[in-house]
Amino acid sequence: MRNIRDHGGGLDAAVTQYGGARADWLDLSTGINPVPYPVGEISADAWSALPDSGAMDRLLTAARRFWNVPDGAEIIAANGASALIAQMPRLADTNDDSVYVPGPTYNEHAAAFRAAGFHVMDQPDSDAPVQVFVHPNNPTGHIKPVEAVTSRRLNIIDESFCDVAPMESHIAQASYDGVVVLKSFGKFWGLAGARLGFAMCTPDVAGVLRDMLGPWTVSGPALEIGARALEDVAWAEATRVRLAADAARLDELVGWKLVGGTDLFRTYEVDDAAAMQDYLAQGHVWSRIFPYSKTWIRLGLPAPDRWDQLRAALA
Amino acid sequence: MRNIRDHGGGLDAAVTQYGGARADWLDLSTGINPVPYPVGEISADAWSALPDSGAMDRLLTAARRFWNVPDGAEIIAANGASALIAQMPRLADTNDDSVYVPGPTYNEHAAAFRAAGFHVMDQPDSDAPVQVFVHPNNPTGHIKPVEAVTSRRLNIIDESFCDVAPMESHIAQASYDGVVVLKSFGKFWGLAGARLGFAMCTPDVAGVLRDMLGPWTVSGPALEIGARALEDVAWAEATRVRLAADAARLDELVGWKLVGGTDLFRTYEVDDAAAMQDYLAQGHVWSRIFPYSKTWIRLGLPAPDRWDQLRAALA
Numbered sequence: 001m002r003n004i005r006d007h008g009g010g011l012d013a014a015v016t017q018y019g020g021a022r023a024d025w026l027d028l029s030t031g032i033n034p035v036p037y038p039v040g041e042i043s044a045d046a047w048s049a050l051p052d053s054g055a056m057d058r059l060l061t062a063a064r065r066f067w068n069v070p071d072g073a074e075i076i077a078a079n080g081a082s083a084l085i086a087q088m089p090r091l092a093d094t095n096d097d098s099v100y101v102p103g104p105t106y107n108e109h110a111a112a113f114r115a116a117g118f119h120v121m122d123q124p125d126s127d128a129p130v131q132v133f134v135h136p137n138n139p140t141g142h143i144k145p146v147e148a149v150t151s152r153r154l155n156i157i158d159e160s161f162c163d164v165a166p167m168e169s170h171i172a173q174a175s176y177d178g179v180v181v182l183k184s185f186g187k188f189w190g191l192a193g194a195r196l197g198f199a200m201c202t203p204d205v206a207g208v209l210r211d212m213l214g215p216w217t218v219s220g221p222a223l224e225i226g227a228r229a230l231e232d233v234a235w236a237e238a239t240r241v242r243l244a245a246d247a248a249r250l251d252e253l254v255g256w257k258l259v260g261g262t263d264l265f266r267t268y269e270v271d272d273a274a275a276m277q278d279y280l281a282q283g284h285v286w287s288r289i290f291p292y293s294k295t296w297i298r299l300g301l302p303a304p305d306r307w308d309q310l311r312a313a314l315a
Numbered sequence: 316m317r318n319i320r321d322h323g324g325g326l327d328a329a330v331t332q333y334g335g336a337r338a339d340w341l342d343l344s345t346g347i348n349p350v351p352y353p354v355g356e357i358s359a360d361a362w363s364a365l366p367d368s369g370a371m372d373r374l375l376t377a378a379r380r381f382w383n384v385p386d387g388a389e390i391i392a393a394n395g396a397s398a399l400i401a402q403m404p405r406l407a408d409t410n411d412d413s414v415y416v417p418g419p420t421y422n423e424h425a426a427a428f429r430a431a432g433f434h435v436m437d438q439p440d441s442d443a444p445v446q447v448f449v450h451p452n453n454p455t456g457h458i459k460p461v462e463a464v465t466s467r468r469l470n471i472i473d474e475s476f477c478d479v480a481p482m483e484s485h486i487a488q489a490s491y492d493g494v495v496v497l498k499s500f501g502k503f504w505g506l507a508g509a510r511l512g513f514a515m516c517t518p519d520v521a522g523v524l525r526d527m528l529g530p531w532t533v534s535g536p537a538l539e540i541g542a543r544a545l546e547d548v549a550w551a552e553a554t555r556v557r558l559a560a561d562a563a564r565l566d567e568l569v570g571w572k573l574v575g576g577t578d579l580f581r582t583y584e585v586d587d588a589a590a591m592q593d594y595l596a597q598g599h600v601w602s603r604i605f606p607y608s609k610t611w612i613r614l615g616l617p618a619p620d621r622w623d624q625l626r627a628a629l630a
Contacts, residue, residue, distance in 0.1 A: 012369040027364070036363045048351045049342070050507045054327040079394040079510065079534070086529030108529065115526040192365045193535025195394065211430040214401030214423065217394070219534055220508025 011286055018281045026302060026309045029288040031138065031161060031265035033243065034303035036190030037229040046220030055223040062230035063198055067166075067183060072175030074206035077226070078217045081160050081184040081197030085109060087212045089116035091180065091205060092130045092154050100128040100152070104292050106138045109158065129153040135170065136161050139267040139290070139298045141260035149173045160184035160197075163236070164243055164263040174200035185222075187264055188239070189229050194222045246301045253311065254299070265300050273297040283313025326601055333596045341617060341624045344603040346453065346476060346580035348558065349618035351505030352544040361535030370538040377545035378513055382481075382498060387490030389521035392541070393532045396475055396499040396512030400424060402527045404431035406495065406520060407445045407469050415443040415467070419607050421453045424473065444468040450485065451476050454582040454605070454613045456575035464488045472496045475512075478503035478551070479558055479578040489515035500537075502579055503554070504544050509537045561616045568626065569614070580615050588612040598628025 011027045046055075060075050069075050078084050085108050092099065092113075099113045103122035109132040110120045121128055131152045136143050138161055149155055149170045155178055162169050162183070174181045180201040186192030196218060199209055218226070229235070243263040251258055256268035265288075270276045273289040276297050280287050288298040302310050326342045361370070375390050384390050393399045400423050407414065407428075414428045418437035424447040425435045436443055446467045451458050453476055464470055464485045470493055477484050477498070489496045495516040501507030511533060514524060533541070544550070558578040566573055571583035580603075585591045588604040591612050595602050603613040617625050 010367070011364075012367045030365060032363065032365070034363075039362050045508070047354050047506050047508045048347065048349075049326075050345060050347070050501070051510075052325070052327045079398070080529075080531055082529040082531050083394070083398075086527060112526075112529065186365070191362050192531075193360070193362045195366075195531060195534040211427075212401060214395075214397040214427065216397050216507075216510060219394070219510040219537065221536065222534065 014281060014286045018284065020284045024284055026285045026306050026313075028300040028302065028310070029286045029298075030187075030192070031262070031298075031300050032187050032192050033190035033239065033264060034301055034306070035239070035242070037225070037232070037235060039191070039225055040228065042221045042224060046224050049220065051216050051218060051220045051223055055220065055227070056218070059218070059223050059227040059230070062227045063183075066230040066233070066236075067169070067171050067198075067200070069200050070172055070175040072202070073200045074203045075198055075200050076206050076209055076213075076217075077223075078197050078199070078213055079195040079219070079222070080186065081158065081182050082108060083195075083213065083217070084182055084197055084199050084209070085158070086112050087209060088132070088156050088180070089113045089118055090212060091156075091208065092118070096129050098126070098128040098130070100124075100126040100131040102131075102133055102137075104139070104290065105134045106158065106160075109134070109156070130156070132156040132158065134158040134160065136165060136168065136262050137260075139259070139261065139265065139288075139296065141262050141267070143168050144170075146170060146173065150176055150179055152178070154178050154180070156180045156182065158182045160187055161262045161264055163188035164240055171200060175202065177202055180205060185226055185229070188236075191225065191229075194225060195219070196222045196226050243301065249307075250299060250301060253307070254314065256297075259296055261298070265298055267296055267298045269295045270297055271295065280313045283309065285310055285313040329596060329601045333599065335599045340599045340601055341621050341628075342601045343615040343617065343625070344601045344613075345502075345507070346577070346613075346615050347502050347507050348505035348554065348579060349616055349621070350554070350557070352540070352547070352550060354506070354540055355543065357536045357539060361539050364535065366531050366533060366535045366538055370535065370542070371533070374533070374538050374542040374545070377542045378498075381545040381548070381551070382484070382486050382513075382515070384515050385487055385490040387517070388515045389518045390513055390515050391521050391524055391528075391532075392538075393512050393514070393528055394510040394534070394537070395501065396473065396497050397423060398510075398528065398532070399497055399512055399514050399524070400473070401427050402524060403447070403471050403495070404428045404433060405527060406523065407433070411444050413443040414445040414447060415439075416447045417452075419454070419605065420449045421473065421475075424449070424471070445471070447471040447473065449473040449475065451480060451483065451577050452575075454574070454576065454580065454603075454611065456577050456582070458483050459485075461485060461488065465491055465494055468493050470494045475499035475502055476577045476579055479555055486515060490517065492517055495520060500541055500544070503551075506540065506544075509540060510534070511537045511541050558616065564622075565614060565616060568622070569629065571612075574611055576613070580613055582611055582613045584610045585612050586610065595628045598624065600625055600628040
């Protein structure tokens with residue numbers, strides 16, 4: 001298997017190593033909101049019929065409004081931001097197959113470009129015609145100024161974690177040539193299993209991306225749930241408030257030095273990250289550490305009824 | 316939009332043109348089993364968590380057993396056969412960018428290769444290094460002998476409709492170099508909205524395909540439903556019996572000359588296909604006609620409680 005990469009998730013492997021029932025584990029290894037948008041009723045048609053254009057139109061209209069997508073940009077939906085990330089190297093219509101991916105960051109971007117034969121550089125002085133940045137960055141929470149966005153021929157801005165900080169979004173740049181903004185539904189709305197993500201870009205790039213993905217990219221249930229969720233601005237606002245409070249609560253509970261993060265995940269510095277991950281795993285709490293750092297450990301937020309388990313594991 | 320192509324589905328457009336409520340229409344424009352596999356309970360985790368490897372392993376084990384995938388072949392799952400079809404041109408590692416797609420057939424294959432810059436030929440004497448055929452063919456139901464399967468450098472066999480005739484499958488060829496067999500979950504199991512499809516091929520090609528698609532290709536709910544359905548051999552056997560009976564019933568009811576088909580769809584010859592489509596649409600029955608034929612009309616099977624509507628529309 002060529003694309004086994006270092007991800008969050010992987011709870012199954014932790015359960016195998018440390019024992020216990022999967023349901024008893026507290027999985028903090030991702031940055032997924034633990035209080036998901038209610039799935040609600042799914043129509044029988046959503047499962048059985050080929051997703052029709054009406055359902056997709058409703059989703060895209062809701063997405064356009066929710067994210068203030070500029071008029072000059074198109075928006076397309078796919079089965080998760082990951083499906084779009086995998087196609088990004090094919091948008092780089094260039095003879096210079098090099099890409100600047102400021103690190104450390106979410107590793108699927110570099111992996112996708114490497115698989116496509118690109119030379120990946122993480123140095124800021126690079127002349128690469130393509131850049132990819134995660135905004136806010138995962139795992140550091142770093143924010144980039146708008147000047148950084150459009151500086152190259154192709155600029156891919158992954159705003160998978162930007163819904164907790166919408167004022168920071170670079171979505172206004174999505175109508176410019178050479179800019180692609182990616183959005184994820186799974187994280188802020190807590191429905192990563194539904195597989196739904198978006199790209200906002202100029203119409204010509206959107207046309208190319210549609211051809212790359214083929215038709216019916218999003219399941220019928222995800223179209224329904226996504227449309228309802230993106231139309232529900234009140235839920236989003238209340239969720240932002242709750243996530244901010246929980247992120248502060250997590251910082252206080254662990255008492256570790258904060259490296260950075262967003263209101264969906266917090267990256268801390270500890271003496272020995274691997275030892276701390278192991279220690280938490282004894283209490284069936286699964287965390288995230290990184291191959292490039294011996295001291296960073298990242299935690300997502302516990303669900304409201306699971307804080308005691310984290311407190312016990314830390315004791 | 317570059318990839319608006321001539322498809323089944325499109326019921327929304329018919330409703331707009333002919334009126335009526337969407338739910339009152341009988342959509343026979345696709346070859347989807349109208350009695351879907353029961354969706355059943357979906358775990359909360361399937362929606363909220365990133366799909367974990369355990370759920371994917373269970374699905375692939377069930378798929379391997381159901382389809383008798385040979386030991387030397389790997390199997391990978393994607394969000395619908397369409398997602399795999401869109402990537403097929405990238406597997407054609409050749410300087411001769413021509414592909415043989417015997418026609419008439421399902422048009423996504425030619426569309427995907429054309430979008431990738433290939434010259435598509437439908438003539439049988441072609442020397443193209445790549446061939447794609449749908450097996451049994453849609454809309455003719457044509458079956459190919461095994462000698463046709465491995466005759467070129469890359470042979471893509473789309474068995475989306477083969478589950479009604481499993482004895483015809485060329486799956487035993489999936490372990491040979493240059494053969495990719497595609498399977499669809501949506502049609503035979505009647506859950507096209509769930510988006511689930513499979514490719515069976517040699518391990519090296521499977522590795523390349525995985526990189527092309529990225530991680531988490533299948534939603535958590537589709538992993539659960541797909542595994543349950545593929546483990547349920549009794550349901551599949553009973554469904555084959557019912558579909559065969561309903562296909563015969565449809566032939567008898569319409570009384571038109573049969574061009575061909577499978578037990579999931581029937582293609583008939585009528586004097587004026589467009590006029591017949593229009594006539595059926597007055598009765599809110601949606602059918603499928605083809606840009607390349609003035610006389611062919613294709614019907615899927617009505618659900619058990621919807622035959623009266625077809626009978627009335629035909630009257």
